[in-house]
Amino acid sequence: MCYVLGIDLGTSGVKVLAVRQDGEVVGEATREYPLLQPHLGYNEQDPEDWVQQTYLAIEEVIEKADIDVAHIQGISYSGQMHGLVLLDDQGNVIRNAILWNDTRTSQECKDIEEKLGEELYEITKNPALEGFTLPKLLWVKRHEPDHYNRATTFLLPKDYLRYRMTGKLQMEYSDAAGTLLLDVVNKQWSQIICEVLGISVDLCPELVESHHCVGNITEEAAKKCGLSSSTLVFAGGADNACGAIGAGVLSSGKTLCSIGTSGVMLSYEEHDKCQHNEAVHYFNHGKQDAFYVMGVTLAAGYSLSWFKDTFAADVTYESLLAKINQVPIGSDGLLFTPYIVGERTPHADSTIRGSFIGMDASHTFNHFTRAVVEGITFSLREALDILRESNLEINHIYSIGGGAKNNTWLQIQANIFDATVQKLENEHGPSLGAAILASYGLGWFNSLEESVNTFVVYGETFYPQRIKVDQYERFYRTFKRIYSDTKAVNEEIKTIRDDC
Numbered sequence: 001m002c003y004v005l006g007i008d009l010g011t012s013g014v015k016v017l018a019v020r021q022d023g024e025v026v027g028e029a030t031r032e033y034p035l036l037q038p039h040l041g042y043n044e045q046d047p048e049d050w051v052q053q054t055y056l057a058i059e060e061v062i063e064k065a066d067i068d069v070a071h072i073q074g075i076s077y078s079g080q081m082h083g084l085v086l087l088d089d090q091g092n093v094i095r096n097a098i099l100w101n102d103t104r105t106s107q108e109c110k111d112i113e114e115k116l117g118e119e120l121y122e123i124t125k126n127p128a129l130e131g132f133t134l135p136k137l138l139w140v141k142r143h144e145p146d147h148y149n150r151a152t153t154f155l156l157p158k159d160y161l162r163y164r165m166t167g168k169l170q171m172e173y174s175d176a177a178g179t180l181l182l183d184v185v186n187k188q189w190s191q192i193i194c195e196v197l198g199i200s201v202d203l204c205p206e207l208v209e210s211h212h213c214v215g216n217i218t219e220e221a222a223k224k225c226g227l228s229s230s231t232l233v234f235a236g237g238a239d240n241a242c243g244a245i246g247a248g249v250l251s252s253g254k255t256l257c258s259i260g261t262s263g264v265m266l267s268y269e270e271h272d273k274c275q276h277n278e279a280v281h282y283f284n285h286g287k288q289d290a291f292y293v294m295g296v297t298l299a300a301g302y303s304l305s306w307f308k309d310t311f312a313a314d315v316t317y318e319s320l321l322a323k324i325n326q327v328p329i330g331s332d333g334l335l336f337t338p339y340i341v342g343e344r345t346p347h348a349d350s351t352i353r354g355s356f357i358g359m360d361a362s363h364t365f366n367h368f369t370r371a372v373v374e375g376i377t378f379s380l381r382e383a384l385d386i387l388r389e390s391n392l393e394i395n396h397i398y399s400i401g402g403g404a405k406n407n408t409w410l411q412i413q414a415n416i417f418d419a420t421v422q423k424l425e426n427e428h429g430p431s432l433g434a435a436i437l438a439s440y441g442l443g444w445f446n447s448l449e450e451s452v453n454t455f456v457v458y459g460e461t462f463y464p465q466r467i468k469v470d471q472y473e474r475f476y477r478t479f480k481r482i483y484s485d486t487k488a489v490n491e492e493i494k495t496i497r498d499d500c
């Protein structure tokens with residue numbers, strides 16, 4: 001039997017999945033790496049950590065699954081989007097990667113909007129947001145000119161990992177779409193954006209399709225991770241594109257909810273008409289010439305991991321969430337907004353911060369835990385509402401990511417989204433999408449859809465419960481007011497914090 005590996009370079013860690021040609025998952029391994037937060041609003045990672053932890057995870061999978069490496073025919077990648085990796089002319093990393101959840105670039109976003117006006121949206125189909133790559137590039141140009149002047153190429157996180165394993169400098173469309181430098185519909189780097197903002201187009205790497213074979217693993221990388229240099233390498237996709245592939249979201253109307261570090265509500269789009277609300281993103285899919293619309297909650301799983309690490313570091317997620325069923329819907333009036341690192345959808349705002357509102361002397365630790373879970377889900381419902389407003393009838397949602405591991409939370413999703421929520425038999429997230437891309441690229445299947453039919457097994461479905469849906473609807477209406485009601489207060493707090 002032959003195998004493929006799917007590698008997901010997430011924010012909290014890397015996951016490597018080994019899948020047999022008949023779709024059986026034969027092994028998986030995860031390795032974590034730190035998030036570096038040197039200043040308020042800064043989020044960075046050391047690309048060397050990604051590479052070393054991936055090598056260790058690959059070794060572990062090979063050992064655990066007891067696979068003959070000669071039978072691993074292909075590998076592919078999925079990765080956290082938007083992160084800026086700058087390389088010099090020797091291919092060395094110039095500075096730590098600046099990640100998708102870093103919000104230092106508000107000024108650069110204003111500059112981009114001012115200089116490009118409506119043209120920005122016409123070309124990229126997206127507004128300038130702090131998380132995207134172009135503002136990061138401009139921030140380095142302004143604040144670290146020595147670093148900028150040494151740069152000859154920029155890459156995104158998983159493209160850097162692939163470069164280290166193949167020696168090839170490339171980027172694929174689904175991730176390039178999140179740079180704000182891509183002409184999304186025409187699938188080419190935008191000369192106009194580069195010219196207007198004074199960026200050399202030579203910094204932008206060659207573009208390829210997600211299922212494109214970029215070559216083999218180098219002898220050096222093969223030695224380090226234990227793979228064979230005859231294994232073929234396929235480009236891969238952005239984590240959300242791969243999450244969608246791994247859940248079979250490959251046709252119109254299919255919708256995905258992913259709760260990883262960030263949270264995403266995403267719907268497939270066949271065409272390139274792009275008539276959506278500007279509050280959601282519009283990106284190229286990992287399926288050739290397809291697209292998706294997506295809203296993002298910046299701190300979804302991250303709100304829960306922050307809460308756990310801060311107040312209950314020694315319990316597991318399972319035991320933390322086991323008790324939320326003891327608390328009624330709406331956490332007895334305790335509401336949480338997950339804006340702990342700012343927000344993207346529907347409020348693109350790097351200054352807003354989270355809140356617990358409605359605290360009462362009767363509330364216990366379990367009320368706070370449930371409020372966090374409900375607040376994250378309410379925030380994703382706001383993105384869902386925008387997708388529904390653009391005439392998408394959404395009544396079935398595939399749920400993936402760390403947040404889909406818990407059945408109580410999946411039922412809460414069904415009630416807050418007022419839709420059936422489908423989990424996958426085994427929650428592998430975007431790494432399964434990456435494995436599917438490799439299997440299709442290798443020619444094992446004639447289409448991504450054929451590969452999905454063999455690789456993806458759906459699990460339990462959670463149905464909306466009418467009375468609870470109605471109760472949640474009332475809390476949700478109040479939740480939606482908290483952003484505007486706390487905006488000015490948070491601006492004041494930021495000013496005071498900056499002055500202190």
Ligand SMILES: Nc1ncnc2c1ncn2[C@@H]1O[C@H](COP(=O)(O)OP(=O)(O)O)[C@@H](O)[C@H]1O
Nearest residue numbers: 010011012260261301304305317401402403406
């Ligand atoms: N057993 C669990 N039940 C519910 N949520 C979980 C569980 N395990 C992890 N999570 C949540 O999932 C998040 C991590 O999801 P993951 O998809 O692995 O993230 P990423 O791809 O961003 O690294 C954590 O921040 C946590 O909030």
Ligand SMILES: O=C(CO)[C@@H](O)[C@H](O)COP(=O)(O)O
Nearest residue numbers: 010011080081100260261262
């Ligand atoms: O910024 C976005 C999408 O625009 C995030 O979704 C990142 O792609 C990070 O993903 P996770 O680590 O949360 O999976």
